[in-house]
Amino acid sequence: MSVKIINQSKHPLPSYQTEHSAGMDLRANLETSLTLQPLQRVLVPTGLFMELPEGYEAQIRPRSGLAFKHGLTVLNSPGTIDADYRGEIKVLLINLSDTPFIVENGERIAQMIVAPYQQVRWQLAEELTDTTRGTGGYGSTGKS
Numbered sequence: 075m076s077v078k079i080i081n082q083s084k085h086p087l088p089s090y091q092t093e094h095s096a097g098m099d100l101r102a103n104l105e106t107s108l109t110l111q112p113l114q115r116v117l118v119p120t121g122l123f124m125e126l127p128e129g130y131e132a133q134i135r136p137r138s139g140l141a142f143k144h145g146l147t148v149l150n151s152p153g154t155i156d157a158d159y160r161g162e163i164k165v166l167l168i169n170l171s172d173t174p175f176i177v178e179n180g181e182r183i184a185q186m187i188v189a190p191y192q193q194v195r196w197q198l199a200e201e202l203t204d205t206t207r208g209t210g211g212y213g214s215t216g217k218s
């Protein structure tokens with residue numbers, strides 16, 4: 075599927091790192107590197123603008139390596155990019171570690187997955203179909 079994109083960053087377009095990768099890494103587009111103090115959050119620009127086809131969204135998710143090694147994650151994960159959004163894609167990072175983290179210009183800070191979605195029409199009802207689960211949740215099926 076081809077998707078229209080404007081690249082106002084100084085970096086190459088996001089690309090899949092391996093043959094069957096679901097996500098494309100997003101790079102920080104910065105004038106200078108920025109330091110994220112412990113528990114500090116920041117909206118990082120990518121310089122990218124997209125036109126997703128109707129019926130598709132993009133999700134911004136953390137990179138597990140950064141999360142594991144540096145406690146860096148995407149605060150609103152998975153961030154939602156709507157098909158009708160025409161603004162710059164930004165990544166909301168937070169540093170959950172106890173040491174400062176330096177985000178370098180061009181660094182791959184998060185990944186983006188393009189996925190289909192459906193909008194629903196509500197069908198207002200008085201009752202719902204019975205199931206085995208019923209209202210059980212939050213660990214109702216036990217541990218093993």
Ligand SMILES: O=c1ccn([C@H]2C[C@H](O)[C@@H](COP(=O)(O)OP(=O)(O)OP(=O)(O)O)O2)c(=O)[nH]1
Nearest residue numbers: 134150153154155156157159162163164165166
């Ligand atoms: O991580 C994100 C999340 C959102 N957006 C952009 C695209 C999305 O289509 C728009 C709105 O996002 P969202 O619906 O999550 O934010 P909101 O707080 O509900 O704002 P709005 O009232 O504009 O929908 O902001 C990003 O660039 N990065």
Ligand SMILES: [Mg+2]
Nearest residue numbers: 154155156159
């Ligand atoms: Mg919204």
